[in-house]
Amino acid sequence: MLAFVLTLVLLLSIVIVLAYAERKVAAFMQDRMGPTEAGPYGSLQSVLDVLKLLQKEDIVPAAADKKLFKLAPILIFAAVFAGFAVIPFTPDLVPAGIGIGVFYLLAIISLDVVGLLMAGWGSNNKYAMLGAMRSVAQIVSYEIPAGLAILAAVMVCQSLDFQEISYQQGAIMNQFPGLEYEMNWLFGIEALGINTTTIGGITTWNIFRAPILLVAFVIYFIASLAESNRAPFDIPEAESELVAGFHVEYSGFRFAILFLAEYSMMVLVSLVAVILFLGSWNTPLPNIGPLSLAYWTTGTVGELSGILWGGFWLLSKTFVLLFLQLQIRWTYPRLRVDQLMHLCWKVLTPIALAVVLVAGIWRLLMI
Amino acid sequence: MEQKAIRHKLSIWNAVKSLVSGLQLTWRHFKNAKNRRTPEYVTDKNYFNQPDGLVTLTYPYEAIPVPDNGRYRLHNEIDDCIVCDLCAKICPVNCITIESVKATEDIGTTSDGTKKRLYAPVFDIDMAKCCYCGLCTTVCPTDCLTMTPVYDFAEVDIKNMIYHFTDLSPEQAEEKKQLLAKQQEEMAAAKAAALAARKQQG
Numbered sequence: 001m002l003a004f005v006l007t008l009v010l011l012l013s014i015v016i017v018l019a020y021a022e023r024k025v026a027a028f029m030q031d032r033m034g035p036t037e038a039g040p041y042g043s044l045q046s047v048l049d050v051l052k053l054l055q056k057e058d059i060v061p062a063a064a065d066k067k068l069f070k071l072a073p074i075l076i077f078a079a080v081f082a083g084f085a086v087i088p089f090t091p092d093l094v095p096a097g098i099g100i101g102v103f104y105l106l107a108i109i110s111l112d113v114v115g116l117l118m119a120g121w122g123s124n125n126k127y128a129m130l131g132a133m134r135s136v137a138q139i140v141s142y143e144i145p146a147g148l149a150i151l152a153a154v155m156v157c158q159s160l161d162f163q164e165i166s167y168q169q170g171a172i173m174n175q176f177p178g179l180e181y182e183m184n185w186l187f188g189i190e191a192l193g194i195n196t197t198t199i200g201g202i203t204t205w206n207i208f209r210a211p212i213l214l215v216a217f218v219i220y221f222i223a224s225l226a227e228s229n230r231a232p233f234d235i236p237e238a239e240s241e242l243v244a245g246f247h248v249e250y251s252g253f254r255f256a257i258l259f260l261a262e263y264s265m266m267v268l269v270s271l272v273a274v275i276l277f278l279g280s281w282n283t284p285l286p287n288i289g290p291l292s293l294a295y296w297t298t299g300t301v302g303e304l305s306g307i308l309w310g311g312f313w314l315l316s317k318t319f320v321l322l323f324l325q326l327q328i329r330w331t332y333p334r335l336r337v338d339q340l341m342h343l344c345w346k347v348l349t350p351i352a353l354a355v356v357l358v359a360g361i362w363r364l365l366m367i
Numbered sequence: 368m369e370q371k372a373i374r375h376k377l378s379i380w381n382a383v384k385s386l387v388s389g390l391q392l393t394w395r396h397f398k399n400a401k402n403r404r405t406p407e408y409v410t411d412k413n414y415f416n417q418p419d420g421l422v423t424l425t426y427p428y429e430a431i432p433v434p435d436n437g438r439y440r441l442h443n444e445i446d447d448c449i450v451c452d453l454c455a456k457i458c459p460v461n462c463i464t465i466e467s468v469k470a471t472e473d474i475g476t477t478s479d480g481t482k483k484r485l486y487a488p489v490f491d492i493d494m495a496k497c498c499y500c501g502l503c504t505t506v507c508p509t510d511c512l513t514m515t516p517v518y519d520f521a522e523v524d525i526k527n528m529i530y531h532f533t534d535l536s537p538e539q540a541e542e543k544k545q546l547l548a549k550q551q552e553e554m555a556a557a558k559a560a561a562l563a564a565r566k567q568q569g
Contacts, residue, residue: 028400
């Protein structure tokens with residue numbers, strides 16, 4: 001229960017910061033100023049936005065399918081929020097440390113699609129319906145390259161446990177029960193003879209341990225943009241053609257929940273990308289000879305220093321990815337539906353399949 | 368001119384290159400966001416010389432200055448007004464309403480020496496109707512009606528867009544009207560008396 005509350009509070013604060021950052025980043029990239037009035041530099045803007053939404057009337061259209069309409073936002077948010085349960089925030093802090101975390105995460109996020117379809121269908125509105133259908137088609141399609149990219153990482157790590165995957169990518173790998181005698185080699189190849197087990201830092205991140213995962217990371221990142229309905233894959237809520245997509249009929253608290261779910265999804269996919277490919281909560285600084293930068297910036301597992309350093313590295317990496325998501329939104333134009341499907345099925349999926357194959361071969365080189 | 372076929376390059380390298388250059392563009396703008404446009408007058412050297420940074424001015428707090436002889440809100444200097452009604456006649460949108468009362472006594476001259484003969488109990492300009500053509504200021508014989516550089520005068524109540532320029536209170540106006548009526552009565556009486564006297568003589 002405590003983990004639930006803490007995760008929710010953490011998530012809410014990240015989303016608040018993210019919503020503010022989105023407006024400011026968008027403004028700066030378009031040579032505008034963004035919010036300036038609410039609080040210093042407009043920093044209270046997103047808090048006030050939420051307060052405004054909570055005060056608004058909760059409108060349920062007369063022609064809507066009321067049960068579906070009311071249930072959909074809860075289902076969408078629950079599906080996304082449940083994904084956070086298996087995310088390890090620090091070396092010894094994970095809301096629910098289950099052994100098949102990756103599998104669970106992929107499964108529970110897919111539930112999101114059902115909620116979207118419920119919202120679109122329940123609204124009884126052509127724009128909502130179109131948006132929901134586009135959204136579902138897109139998410140279901142992009143789950144394949146995303147899943148394959150994750151599979152490549154899982155094959156290299158030989159684990160479905162996020163915490164184990166995290167430990168493998170750092171200098172304190174041997175402290176994880178079951179990994180005591182594991183070794184990390186540069187680029188994962190023992191034949192090179194450079195042992196990076198105690199060097200840690202960026203050299204043990206998955207994208208370095210098995211450089212093929214760099215490709216997997218790019219594929220996953222592109223697919224995750226589509227899964228969280230972000231630009232340039234935001235055709236489900238294309239403002240200029242569909243008004244707002246599946247949530248066009250929602251107002252007040254329910255809209256706030258949908259908004260929260262959308263931003264939580266962004267945070268979640270970035271967290272997963274960081275954990276699977278970018279070294280999770282591990283520091284990017286390696287131990288170099290007598291300068292044990294990695295140990296200094298990791299802290300002691302189980303103590304406050306370990307929690308603070310772990311949380312700091314995880315969140316700062318996540319925020320870098322989130323910033324990239326924002327920047328991409330304000331840089332690239334929206335893809336057409338056929339281009340979107342072309343990219344997914346004819347480009348990303350074949351590459352992802354090849355990456356899975358190469359990752360398997362790489363794993364053979366690693367042992 | 369030689370026509371060159373535009374070759375459609377589809378290589379992945381070109382795609383990546385263009386994606387990266389797009390990101391560089393937005394990043395450059397993001398980086399330059401620490402610079403801001405300054406509220407400078409158009410004659411300032413810097414006015415056209417601010418190629419990067421945020422272009423927005425936080426308007427109520429900052430504003431680009433307008434010329435001293437900007438032609439926005441109308442102003443009537445009622446002391447100089449001879450209530451000739453020319454402005455109201457030329458106004459294409461009929462936004463000027465003038466009522467006049469003849470003065471019974473000498474009420475002085477305007478600053479350019481024209482003799483004033485009329486009071487203006489009503490001199491209203493409805494700035495909500497005004498089309499800022501400036502015709503009224505060109506016909507004004509005493510140059511008392513002018514356009515000012517004030518452009519931000521939005522009101523919550525549209526009635527407040529009607530500007531009253533009269534210097535008479537309603538009581539004073541009433542008094543002037545009665546004075547005029549009395550004078551005219553006296554004059555009529557005097558005229559009648561004179562007429563009667565002439566009839567008697569004749």
